[in-house]
Amino acid sequence: MSETGQDDDTTAAIMEATYRALCDHGYPDTSISTIADEFDKSRSLLYYHYENKDELLADFLRYLLDQLEADLQTIEADDPYEEVLAIVERLLPPDIESERFRFYRALFGMRSQAPYVDAYREQFARSDTLILAELTDAVERGIDAGTFQLVDADEVAQFVYATVSGALQRSVTLDDPEMIEHHLTLIESYLQSQVVDREDEPS
Amino acid sequence: MSETGQDDDTTAAIMEATYRALCDHGYPDTSISTIADEFDKSRSLLYYHYENKDELLADFLRYLLDQLEADLQTIEADDPYEEVLAIVERLLPPDIESERFRFYRALFGMRSQAPYVDAYREQFARSDTLILAELTDAVERGIDAGTFQLVDADEVAQFVYATVSGALQRSVTLDDPEMIEHHLTLIESYLQSQVVDREDEPS
Known part of the structure; x- marks a missing residue:
């Protein structure tokens, strides 16, 4: 898989985790950590891409x-x-x-x-x-x-x-x-x- | 002044302080404490009436x-x-x-x-x-x-x-x-x- 392909996969996985976290917790209680809980890849990969909730959202x-x-x-x-x-x-x-x-x-x-x-x-x-x-x-x-x-x-x-x-x-x-x-x-x-x-x- | 009169005065003063706090800080950053800052009577009077932000708001x-x-x-x-x-x-x-x-x-x-x-x-x-x-x-x-x-x-x-x-x-x-x-x-x-x-x- 090309690097671009991997990036797209990771992005899609992060976005799906964000969607699930927002559905489950609502906006105020969604944090990088609740999104990481829904993310099926490594937490460090998520933290590598985003420093804070506002940037991710x-x-x-x-x-x-x-x-x-x-x-x-x-x-x-x-x-x-x-x-x-x-x-x-x-x-x-x-x-x-x-x-x-x-x-x-x-x-x-x-x-x-x-x-x-x-x-x-x-x-x-x-x-x-x-x-x-x-x-x-x-x-x-x-x-x-x-x-x-x-x-x-x-x-x-x-x-x-x-x-x-x-x-x-x-x-x-x-x-x-x-x-x-x-x-x-x-x-x-x-x-x-x-x-x-x-x-x-x-x- | 009757007790009812005093109560009404206090209520009006608390509500005006809440209005000012909301205008100045927006909803998420308004707290009992920022409302107390806008309140021109004693803080303890406010805390006596309200235990938390949701109740006051x-x-x-x-x-x-x-x-x-x-x-x-x-x-x-x-x-x-x-x-x-x-x-x-x-x-x-x-x-x-x-x-x-x-x-x-x-x-x-x-x-x-x-x-x-x-x-x-x-x-x-x-x-x-x-x-x-x-x-x-x-x-x-x-x-x-x-x-x-x-x-x-x-x-x-x-x-x-x-x-x-x-x-x-x-x-x-x-x-x-x-x-x-x-x-x-x-x-x-x-x-x-x-x-x-x-x-x-x-x-």
Whole structure:
């Protein structure tokens, strides 16, 4: 195996250990040591790569975001409306699994630290920019295709993303996974009446 | 001064000290000790009332929420649309001051702990319920008055509140106070086109 290959393996193993530690312990109780407990290679290898929790978690956010970026590229939708919905559902997964829900909770804890940790804030800003760009593109494609009303694509994207963020926040902090599904319905109905061009719909 | 009067004074002084400590230090670095530093009465009086940070901060959230409840009662608006906007602006203050912004940041940090601290979660759940009820009532009044479309008042309230929460989250964690004003505009334009009955508007 090439050195690059080994590095990638090690990185993936560290990131998976971080994911498990965050799911199990939440953000505040996740430390380099709890991550090392989940790591199936030698502890010294982990300590060799990272000096502190913030540095490791900033790298974890970067890794997560690269995955999200790749994942958003794989979306194949029949039309721009389905595409917008598919992006929203990547962020607000219907029937969310318990582990994923606990992970979102930890991620929310990290986001609350973004004002104080520059490296976190940088990644969350990048994440917001990426998601907004994808949403805006999809809305613009709908307008170009004549299936969406002549809305301001960027405004629709900002509005939908704020609603997605707020829905996640309420759901995660009130420990109510069903709130996710409920807000998905609200967003769909907003898109149907505000964005989709009803004149064009089959009656 | 009556004993009740003294108690109220002490409570108010403790709550003000807590507010200042949260603004100055953020949530994670606020402790009973940093609050005592801001308290203008004896430290022992504070320690007499509270054994730990979680207990004090849960009481602080309760106090804050009682204030918000009283504040929402004072809203006097010309019509239900102005009333909905006034509620939204209580939560997303335009031209937010720097101290208030830092306080919102600390409050967001507390919200991120709600999954782990029952007493916090209870207060945030109460806060969400109160705000949603006020929004729903205002929308219902608009429908009854014939100035709003026949919307589902509860759905509109949930949707608007999710957007408010998401806007605050993004603004606070990306350290961008102007995002608040931007999202206020988006919410206004949503209300104008989705909720307000345009047939009734003067042309």
